[in-house]
Amino acid sequence: MMAMENLDPTPPVSGMHLLAEPSLAAKAAYDKRWQRIMDCVALKQSDRMPVALFTTFWLAKYGGISIRDNMYDYEKVADIMERACLEFEPDITTPVMENASIGNVLEATGFKQLQWPGHGVGDNQPYQYLDREYMMAHEYDDFLLDPTGFFLGKYLPRVAGAFEGLEPLASLSGNMYYGISFASILFCLPQVQEALGKLAMAGGAVANHMNKTGGLVQRLRCLGFPYGFGAFSGAPYDVVADYMRGAKGMMTDLYRHKEKLEEVFDKVRKLVIRQTIAMAKMNGNPLVFIPLHWAPDAFMSQKQFEKFWWPSFRQFMLDLIDADLIPVPMWEADCTKRLEVIKDIPAGKCIYWFERTDMVKAFEVLGDVVALRGNISASALTTGTPEDVDKEVRRLGDQVWNKGGSLILDAAFGIPDESSIENVRAMFSAARKYAG
Amino acid sequence: MDNDLTDEERQLVTWLADMNEDDALPLANRMLLEGKKNPMRVLELCRAAMDIVGKRFEEGEYFLPELVLAGEMLDTIGAVAKPLIKQGEGGEAVKLGKILIGTVHGDLHDIGKNIVSFMLDINGFEVRDIGIDVPVKTFIQEINDFKPDVVGLSGFLTLAFDSMKETIDAFEKEGIRNNFKVMIGGGQIDETVRVYTGADAFGVNAVEAVNLCKIWMEAA
Numbered sequence: 001m002m003a004m005e006n007l008d009p010t011p012p013v014s015g016m017h018l019l020a021e022p023s024l025a026a027k028a029a030y031d032k033r034w035q036r037i038m039d040c041v042a043l044k045q046s047d048r049m050p051v052a053l054f055t056t057f058w059l060a061k062y063g064g065i066s067i068r069d070n071m072y073d074y075e076k077v078a079d080i081m082e083r084a085c086l087e088f089e090p091d092i093t094t095p096v097m098e099n100a101s102i103g104n105v106l107e108a109t110g111f112k113q114l115q116w117p118g119h120g121v122g123d124n125q126p127y128q129y130l131d132r133e134y135m136m137a138h139e140y141d142d143f144l145l146d147p148t149g150f151f152l153g154k155y156l157p158r159v160a161g162a163f164e165g166l167e168p169l170a171s172l173s174g175n176m177y178y179g180i181s182f183a184s185i186l187f188c189l190p191q192v193q194e195a196l197g198k199l200a201m202a203g204g205a206v207a208n209h210m211n212k213t214g215g216l217v218q219r220l221r222c223l224g225f226p227y228g229f230g231a232f233s234g235a236p237y238d239v240v241a242d243y244m245r246g247a248k249g250m251m252t253d254l255y256r257h258k259e260k261l262e263e264v265f266d267k268v269r270k271l272v273i274r275q276t277i278a279m280a281k282m283n284g285n286p287l288v289f290i291p292l293h294w295a296p297d298a299f300m301s302q303k304q305f306e307k308f309w310w311p312s313f314r315q316f317m318l319d320l321i322d323a324d325l326i327p328v329p330m331w332e333a334d335c336t337k338r339l340e341v342i343k344d345i346p347a348g349k350c351i352y353w354f355e356r357t358d359m360v361k362a363f364e365v366l367g368d369v370v371a372l373r374g375n376i377s378a379s380a381l382t383t384g385t386p387e388d389v390d391k392e393v394r395r396l397g398d399q400v401w402n403k404g405g406s407l408i409l410d411a412a413f414g415i416p417d418e419s420s421i422e423n424v425r426a427m428f429s430a431a432r433k434y435a436g
Numbered sequence: 437m438d439n440d441l442t443d444e445e446r447q448l449v450t451w452l453a454d455m456n457e458d459d460a461l462p463l464a465n466r467m468l469l470e471g472k473k474n475p476m477r478v479l480e481l482c483r484a485a486m487d488i489v490g491k492r493f494e495e496g497e498y499f500l501p502e503l504v505l506a507g508e509m510l511d512t513i514g515a516v517a518k519p520l521i522k523q524g525e526g527g528e529a530v531k532l533g534k535i536l537i538g539t540v541h542g543d544l545h546d547i548g549k550n551i552v553s554f555m556l557d558i559n560g561f562e563v564r565d566i567g568i569d570v571p572v573k574t575f576i577q578e579i580n581d582f583k584p585d586v587v588g589l590s591g592f593l594t595l596a597f598d599s600m601k602e603t604i605d606a607f608e609k610e611g612i613r614n615n616f617k618v619m620i621g622g623g624q625i626d627e628t629v630r631v632y633t634g635a636d637a638f639g640v641n642a643v644e645a646v647n648l649c650k651i652w653m654e655a656a
Binding site for chain 1: 455504508544547593594595623625626628631641
């Protein structure tokens with residue numbers, strides 16, 4: 001999801017109102033699917049194990065288009081998405097418009113943190129994140145003092161070209177009384193005007209994208225399928241590590257700047273939570289998808305995890321829960337050693353999606369606290385046979401769902417882009433064969 | 437080595453191994469620039485400290501942050517020490533074996549690969565790291581030039597499965613596949629992927645990579 005603050009005031013989902021309302025049958029199908037997910041969250045079982053269709057660029061393979069087309073051609077992607085939903089009948093669908101069809105949005109803003117087809121990687125390669133220091137260690141204090149000033153003056157121009165030129169605006173919060181009137185002169189500066197012009201164009205592209213997204217959400221609703229997530233977000237530690245300090249910078253900061261980190265994570269949490277709640281409310285969907293990058297067992301010691309990583313994320317989830325939202329953290333890689341720690345959250349409020357953590361073990365530890373999601377392996381889906389996939393689904397069906405677990409079946413990290421269509425079919429049909 | 441150390445030398449090893457960068461770096465600088473200590477000796481002390489770091493990593497006390505910080509401390513001291521080494525002095529220690537490592541084509545990830553390179557290096561292997569997004573052709577050229585005992589293929593994305601398979605298939609076609617062992621590693625790699633790609637082994641972390649290389653070198 002893209003931030004809408006300060007952008008073109010066009011209503012983001014105006015296209016929705018032009019579309020038909022769902023038929024009674026579609027509404028009933030939608031409600032039933034949605035209820036399966038909500039039952040899982042509430043740690044209850046419904047008529048069958050729900051199955052998610054979550055993809056990045058797999059729809060390109062399914063629909064026979066290039067990944068580049070997947071990134072840019074909303075109409076084609078929407079058609080393919082509809083076809084995939086009608087074939088697989090998932091209980092929850094992928095937020096394809098937000099995670100894999102964002103070429104025009106990235107292009108319009110001159111986004112620099114990713115390479116994508118048409119921008120740095122080949123037409124059939126997925127996008128890749130460019131791990132860099134986007135904020136220097138010595139800038140922590142600037143960020144803490146005035147995050148918006150730091151964003152305008154330093155961070156935004158570093159990560160997105162459309163913001164280049166806004167640097168003089170970083171001083172706005174230093175003005176007072178009628179000095180504020182004089183400060184408007186900043187907006188006469190040619191570099192600021194040029195940037196504002198570019199951003200107005202970019203905002204238009206984003207509004208167009210969000211209209212299309214609204215259209216797709218409603219189109220799927222009319223077919224009876226709940227759409228992806230209400231918001232996309234990040235754990236405070238990960239936001240700093242991934243998007244600001246870079247992997248190496250963050251890891252060394254655990255020693256070099258450890259005294260500042262708690263305050264930084266707290267500040268980031270408060271800023272990100274505000275935006276996350278606003279997005280989810282605007283989209284009318286309580287599910288908040290939070291891919292987690294730095295929690296895995298192998299990345300830091302348990303002591304570091306409990307000191308630096310978990311406290312701000314736990315509070316982040318509690319904030320979401322307080323706002324009647326449902327955190328869906330995706331615990332990447334293997335987080336088995338973290339299970340006892342991450343259990344400390346109110347029961348029946350979250351969906352924990354595990355990538356490589358053994359789901360049976362996760363069920364033992366967390367079964368009475370959170371719903372589970374995942375985790376058919378990427379290797380089975382990409383290099384295995386339908387029989388291999390069937391076997392993995394059966395294991396989870398038998399050992400989690402059929403033992404009372406609230407499991408939403410999904411691939412470990414969503415369907416890998418390279419998965420064969422037969423293997424994906426096997427995942428869905430096995431789910432129905434072994435778990436309702 | 438421990439018995440031969442002066443108090444100052446022991447202090448440097450301890451501070452480096454304990455991640456006490458604030459004290460270790462000034463001490464190393466003093467030893468090199470003011471004490472006129474033989475730079476080869478300072479680098480030996482660094483090596484001894486890195487042995488301890490490696491052991492702590494293997495034992496589950498240290499994790500990625502410590503390996504990264506240790507690597508940075510080592511680089512900083514090396515940058516001061518290396519220009520002070522007189523020609524012909526010291527000489528390289530005997531290496532356990534030669535390892536060529538790179539991230540396969542289509543994948544730009546390098547953090548895991550860099551950690552593996554670092555761990556292999558501090559464990560006494562001669563490592564040639566040929567970077568990220570490495571075309572098959574480049575792997576073959578580098579192998580023919582370096583003549584490694586082990587080739588490590590790294591990849592984080594699922595597309596790397598096919599790139600690894602293609603790369604290993606190309607080794608077969610070139611008739612060089614039996615000249616070295618192939619290990620693979622990265623976020624999603626497991627036994628299913630190993631079989632698919634035709635690699636000899638896979639590892640889930642840097643310690644496993646080091647152990648694989650040690651076992652292969654002992655058997656050779």
